[in-house]
């Protein structure tokens with residue numbers, strides 16, 4: 001949720017200008033149905049164009065690594081342009097040696113590669129009923145990439161950070177505008193020091209694209225996308241987390257579930273960290289026609305900091321389940337592709353479901369936990385297809 005979403009909530013007095021803005025927003029929603037070509041990307045589903053909220057069409061989820069030019073984009077504030085030569089990364093707070101590091105120094109540190117799935121906390125928000133405000137993402141606010149760069153722990157060591165401090169806080173080059181405050185996020189020290197937590201300079205072997213945080217972004221494998229701060233310019237070490245809007249109340253989840261449609265008690269909201277176990281069906285798509293000759297059912301499955309151990313698929317609304325075949329990479333943090341050849345027994349309408357299980361024994365639930373901001377939609381995925389004579 002961003003401050004614009006809050007401003008659009010019903011209840012606020014609506015003037016002519018806001019009404020017009022509402023129509024423009026509705027038009028933007030309608031546009032998200034059809035992929036559009038936009039600069040730096042192939043065809044994307046456009047939820048907002050300034051700042052860009054771009055969803056990946058499902059047909060692109062047929063490779064383990066999601067290409068940079070179809071990777072989803074989410075930002076709350078217009079994107080900054082960072083000048084490569086004047087860029088410095090500042091290290092401040094509880095450090096022995098405050099530093100201003102140019103990119104050359106970050107490139108000189110040992111470089112590590114981590115394949116990891118990045119998913120927006122609000123992915124699939126559009127499925128919640130009752131509806132919740134915010135970007136009405138379908139299934140495509142997710143992607144899997146190989147990120148590379150120095151470890152955050154090595155950079156903290158350079159500055160002599162006191163690792164007994166509790167938090168590390170990250171600010172990017174984007175700054176607050178109008179009702180939207182600056183985007184700042186904190187990580188507990190334990191996750192900051194994890195060897196897979198990187199400051200990425202590259203994405204899928206290419207220099208980090210501007211839309212994805214050039215020249216430097218935080219990689220927090222297994223945790224929600226909000227933690228993955230883009231265009232990082234300042235890292236500060238402290239005993240307390242940042243208390244700005246993007247740490248509280250935004251991006252928090254009720255500790256005790258509320259009734260669908262009810263408000264959450266602000267004191268009950270917890271910061272979102274590791275992501276749940278999930279799967280989606282990516283092909284065929286909902287309401288697609290399938291020939292009697294059959295189809296290959298395909299999808300993706302991921303489990304935050306855990307590994308995917310199995311994906312079960314049903315083609316009869318959940319009466320019988322079959323095991324899907326999983327792609328070979330079996331890693332924490334990164335998704336697995338799944339597939340199942342399907343020969344329908346007769347023509348007609350079929351309800352297809354997918355359900356993932358992970359290495360911690362977590363199983364995708366039948367029903368997602370409704371919450372007022374529409375975060376962490378994780379229900380068993382469901383599509384309907386019509387099988388017709390070939």
Ligand SMILES: Nc1nc2c(c(=O)[nH]1)N[C@H]1C(S)=C(S)[C@@H](COP(=O)(O)O)O[C@H]1N2
Nearest residue numbers: 072073074075076120172183225228229230
């Ligand atoms: N500086 C900055 N970093 C940010 C954001 C932002 O608005 N500003 N959005 C966050 C959110 S909510 C998500 S889901 C991811 C999206 O990353 P992507 O655009 O590379 O897919 O970036 C995160 N990092």
Ligand SMILES: [Mo]
Nearest residue numbers: 120121225226
């Ligand atoms: Mo997000």
